[in-house]
Amino acid sequence: MKLFNSxxxxxxxxxxxxxxxxxxxxxxxxxxxxxGVKRAxxxxxxxxxxxxxxxxxxxxxxxxxxxxxxPFNLSLTEANILSENSFFxxxxxxxxxxxxxxxxxxxxxxxxxxxxxxxxxxxxxxxHNLPENEVDExxxxxxxxxxxxxxxxxxxxxxxxxxxxxxxxxxxxxxEVVRMAPEYRNFDNPFLALQNExxxxxxELENNPALQLHSKDSRYKQIKIYAEQCLEFVNIAFKNxxxxxxxxxxxxxxxxxxxxxxxxxxxxxxxxxxxxxxVFINSKQLIFNILRYKSHKNNISELINxxxxxxxxxxxxxxxETGSHYITSSRKEYVKMFYKASGGGIIVGALCVLKMxxxxxxxxxxxxxxxxxxxxxxxxxxxxxxxxxxxxKQPAMTAATMTKVLSEEGSGTRNNTEFAHLVSQLFRSQFxxxxxxxxxxxxxxxxxxxxxxxxxxxxxxxNKADKLLKDLDPFESKAILHASIAGxxxxxxxxxxxNIGNNxxxxxxxxxxxxxxxxxxxxxKKFAKGLSKYYAKNWPGIISNFxxxxxxxxTAPVGLFLGLDLDIRHITFAAGNFALGLYGKDFxxxxxxxxxxxxxxxxxxxxxxxxxxxxSMFLAFRSRKLNFGxxxxxxxxxxxxxxxxxxxxxxxxxxxxxxxxDDLRNNTITKSEDH
Numbered sequence: 001m002k003l004f005n006s007x008x009x010x011x012x013x014x015x016x017x018x019x020x021x022x023x024x025x026x027x028x029x030x031x032x033x034x035x036g037v038k039r040a041x042x043x044x045x046x047x048x049x050x051x052x053x054x055x056x057x058x059x060x061x062x063x064x065x066x067x068x069x070x071p072f073n074l075s076l077t078e079a080n081i082l083s084e085n086s087f088f089x090x091x092x093x094x095x096x097x098x099x100x101x102x103x104x105x106x107x108x109x110x111x112x113x114x115x116x117x118x119x120x121x122x123x124x125x126x127x128h129n130l131p132e133n134e135v136d137e138x139x140x141x142x143x144x145x146x147x148x149x150x151x152x153x154x155x156x157x158x159x160x161x162x163x164x165x166x167x168x169x170x171x172x173x174x175x176e177v178v179r180m181a182p183e184y185r186n187f188d189n190p191f192l193a194l195q196n197e198x199x200x201x202x203x204e205l206e207n208n209p210a211l212q213l214h215s216k217d218s219r220y221k222q223i224k225i226y227a228e229q230c231l232e233f234v235n236i237a238f239k240n241x242x243x244x245x246x247x248x249x250x251x252x253x254x255x256x257x258x259x260x261x262x263x264x265x266x267x268x269x270x271x272x273x274x275x276x277x278x279v280f281i282n283s284k285q286l287i288f289n290i291l292r293y294k295s296h297k298n299n300i301s302e303l304i305n306x307x308x309x310x311x312x313x314x315x316x317x318x319x320x321e322t323g324s325h326y327i328t329s330s331r332k333e334y335v336k337m338f339y340k341a342s343g344g345g346i347i348v349g350a351l352c353v354l355k356m357x358x359x360x361x362x363x364x365x366x367x368x369x370x371x372x373x374x375x376x377x378x379x380x381x382x383x384x385x386x387x388x389x390x391x392x393k394q395p396a397m398t399a400a401t402m403t404k405v406l407s408e409e410g411s412g413t414r415n416n417t418e419f420a421h422l423v424s425q426l427f428r429s430q431f432x433x434x435x436x437x438x439x440x441x442x443x444x445x446x447x448x449x450x451x452x453x454x455x456x457x458x459x460x461x462x463n464k465a466d467k468l469l470k471d472l473d474p475f476e477s478k479a480i481l482h483a484s485i486a487g488x489x490x491x492x493x494x495x496x497x498x499n500i501g502n503n504x505x506x507x508x509x510x511x512x513x514x515x516x517x518x519x520x521x522x523x524x525k526k527f528a529k530g531l532s533k534y535y536a537k538n539w540p541g542i543i544s545n546f547x548x549x550x551x552x553x554x555t556a557p558v559g560l561f562l563g564l565d566l567d568i569r570h571i572t573f574a575a576g577n578f579a580l581g582l583y584g585k586d587f588x589x590x591x592x593x594x595x596x597x598x599x600x601x602x603x604x605x606x607x608x609x610x611x612x613x614x615x616s617m618f619l620a621f622r623s624r625k626l627n628f629g630x631x632x633x634x635x636x637x638x639x640x641x642x643x644x645x646x647x648x649x650x651x652x653x654x655x656x657x658x659x660x661x662d663d664l665r666n667n668t669i670t671k672s673e674d675h
Contacts, residue, residue, distance in 0.1 A: 010036030010045055018058040025066055031116045033059075038126055042134050049141055056141060063142055072109035072290060076160035076267060079110070079293035082256040082303075087248055094298045113294050120295035127288070139284055147283035148270060151209035157286075158202050161267050164260045165195040168230065171253050180237035180244060180254070190229035194264070197223045213271045220272060227265045234258045245506025255306055327422070328429045334652040337429055341436025343388035345572060348437065349444025351379040352576030353452070356464055369557035377549025384541045391433035392490050392570060392608040419634060420641035421657040424648045431650050434605050437572040445576035449583050465584025468577045471569070472597035482569040483604040487611025489551040489568065494616055497544035510536040571605030 013036045017029035037045055049056045084090040104111040117123045127135065139145055147153060169191040171177060178184075201219055205211050213220045234254050241251075266289065270282045296302065328334045358371040383390050453459050461468075471477050504510065513519065514532035523531075552568045559566025578597050582589065647653055 010040050011048060012036075014048065014055055014059065018055050018062060021058050022062045023065070024062075027066065027112060027115050029062065030066065034116060034123065038123070042130050042138075046134060046137055046141075060142055066112070067109070070107055070109045070112060071156055073156045073160040073163070074108055074110040075113070075290045075293055076157070076263065077163045078297075079290075080296040080299070081259045081263065082252060084252070086252055087303075090252070090303060091300065094300050094303060097298045098300070109290065110294070113291070120291065124288075124291045124295045127291070136280070136284070139280075139287075144283060144287070145280045148286055149212070149273075149279055149283075151205075153286075154205060154209075154211070154271065157267050157271060158198070158205055161264050162195075162198050162202055164264050165191075165198050168257050168260045168264075169195050171257050172230070172233065174253065176247075176250055177237065177253055177257075180240050180246070180250065181233050182240075183236055184233055190226045190233060194223065194226035194230060197226060198264075212273050213268075215272050215274050217272075220268065223268050224265070227261055227268070230261045231258065231265075234261070243505075245502045245504070247503075247506055327426050328432075328652065329425050331652045334428065334432055337389065338432045338436045340387065340389040341391055341433040342440045343386065344383045344390045345437040345440030345575075346444050347379050347383050347386075347388065348390070348572040349441040349576045349579075350448060351375055352441065352445045352573055352580060353448045355573075356461065356468075356577075356580060359464065360460075365557040365561055369554045371553075372557070373550040373553030375549070376553045377546045380545035380549045381542055384545050385538065389433055389436070390572065391430065391437045392486070392572075392605070392612060417637060417641065418657055420638045421648070421655060423638050424641065424645065427649045428652060430609065434571060434602075438575040438601065438605075441572045441576040442579045445579040446583060449580055453583075459584060459586075461580045461584030463584070465581045468581035468584065469589065469593060469597055471567075472574060472578060472581070472600045473593075474596075474600055474603065478565055478567075479569050479600055479604060480607055482567045483571075483607035484611045485555065485566065486552065486568040486570045486604075487608045488615065489548055489555075490608065490612035491615040491619075492551065493544045493548035494612075495619070496547050497540045500540040500543050504536065504539060509539075569604045569608075571601060571608055574601045574604045 010033060013029070013032045017032070022029065049059070082090055084093060101114060104114060113120060172189070172191045184190075197219060201223070204219075234257055237254050270286050270289075273279055273282065328337050354375050355372055358368065358375060361368070361371065363371075380390065449459075449461050471479060474480055510532040513535055514529050516528060519528045519531065552570070556567040578601055581597070582594075642649060645653075645655075648655065
């Protein structure tokens with residue numbers, strides 16, 4: 001098809017193609033006409049048709065002729081509905097369709113729309129922006145005002161609903177889908193009932209082509225009720241995902257069932273005619289619906305949003321419950337957090353020395369990447385299993401907790417001051433964890449390197465001192481960038497933890513362990529039950545800490561291999577490396593270097609926290625359909641609360657809001673567990 005000439009207007013197009021009775025089935029005249037119309041005032045187009053009845057008749061004949069015999073059911077059953085049951089095949093298909101549109105049957109309305117409109121979304125927007133009376137007048141000119149009452153059109157619509165119903169029923173009867181909504185096991189299946197009603201409607205239309213539904217018609221009421229029950233089935237299945245877990249395939253299946261059921265509901269609504277004016281309204285709505293479905297058929301952003309929102313919700317749901325343990329409310333909890341962070345600092349101090357020693361080992365970059373990764377991974381797992389705390393692991397968890405509180409508490413019932421106080425509890429918990437990590441990692445690293453010096457009579461940090469101190473200079477190194485990379489890895493480790501937790505629930509791994517015959521036979525029922533509980537409680541944390549260690553350890557060697565200046569900076573390790581650098585220099589450093597390195601340690605911690613917490617908040621907000629604009633008042637209240645009570649963000653001072661903030665957090669977690 002040739003491109004439209006920008007110098008040609010709609011009048012010349014109409015005169016060129018429709019000054020005579022055009023018998024052609026070519027879509028070129030229609031495409032040229034639409035391009036010309038979009039460049040003109042639509043009022044002028046209508047006036048031109050009114051001024052030339054013969055041309056109008058010829059144009060109307062052409063339009064009816066090219067639509068004659070072209071089925072449109074594909075536009076109702078396929079457009080803007082998932083075609084695959086897995087995310088990546090669907091994504092691949094949509095990308096391919098955008099780059100190279102598929103070859104379609106030329107005898108369908110689907111093909112016609114694709115070939116008449118190069119930008120269906122913009123064209124639909126153009127028609128939506130036209131005055132409604134002008135659109136109505138144009139449809140009257142085309143004799144499309146009673147489109148919906150034609151037997152062939154009704155047959156197409158009912159046929160489309162039946163196709164959708166058969167597909168929905170097949171997916172809804174799959175074992176894994178039924179498992180998501182056990183509430184429906186003892187009731188009549190609404191999908192089968194909906195299918196029976198639609199097949200009955202098709203038979204009635206076959207016997208009576210003039211059949212017309214109205215809102216009081218019993219069959220319409222039944223179809224509406226069953227469609228609503230099908231959607232309720234999907235809603236219950238999605239809600240139960242917190243309890244049973246969910247896989248990507250089931251998520252896609254439920255989305256597809258929801259889309260197809262909604263489409264059935266939209267189609268049947270158009271068949272209902274209560275008043276004479278409904279004929280025209282529904283006819284117009286059907287035309288616009290077909291255009292709308294087609295304009296979104298390959299929308300990639302909608303696919304990603306719909307497909308990932310639930311999974312991100314489940315991930316943050318798991319991390320939210322974990323994150324609640326990282327928020328201290330009393331002095332006792334505050335001191336306990338300091339001791340737990342101190343324990344983490346002791347282990348990290350030892351890891352700093354080990355990593356430095358591994359650097360002296362001869363070997364390839366891959367060998368060093370393996371050593372560094374295992375050093376980090378085993379250390380982090382040890383910190384986790386011993387109940388200690390690594391401060392920067394908290395933001396990914398606590399961000400989900402805060403967002404969960406926001407989403408569970410309705411804006412009308414939530415007290416923003418109470419929430420601001422909860423934020424102060426979170427902040428001081430992070431602060432004391434930072435302090436505990438840094439205060440212990442520095443002296444422990446110093447003690448170990450000193451002990452090695454005494455034992456071996458060799459200062460092992462001397463060759464590494466210059467690099468260690470240079471890495472703590474934000475002007476001479478990319479310390480801030482590397483701290484941000486570490487923050488990103490912290491965020492990823494939170495996602496891994498949530499994903500492992502969700503998969504554990506979905507695949508019922510703890511239950512499988514507890515009921516495994518081999519384990520029970522060789523080790524006993526008590527051991528199997530204990531192993532099941534241990535797995536459920538610790539496995540997500542073990543895996544996420546392992547991969548966090550691998551990410552940290554492999555970044556520098558991988559960056560070296562790629563020729564990129566990549567590395568990580570973590571506040572606790574930075575404190576330990578600061579100690580090693582000072583010892584390697586025999587504490588002979590100028591005051592500028594000392595204080596710059598000292599400040600950079602906390603600057604690294606700030607960016608660790610900022611990146612991890614921001615990304616985690618973004619994921620958590622998105623999973624619960626919140627946006628930053630919705631909670632702008634809360635941000636303002638937090639800032640006001642900080643100005644009035646700055647010390648509460650660092651020290652656990654008692655407040656009358658303590659109990660209310662605790663209730664705000666605990667009630668949210670309880671709701672989740674009950675649910």
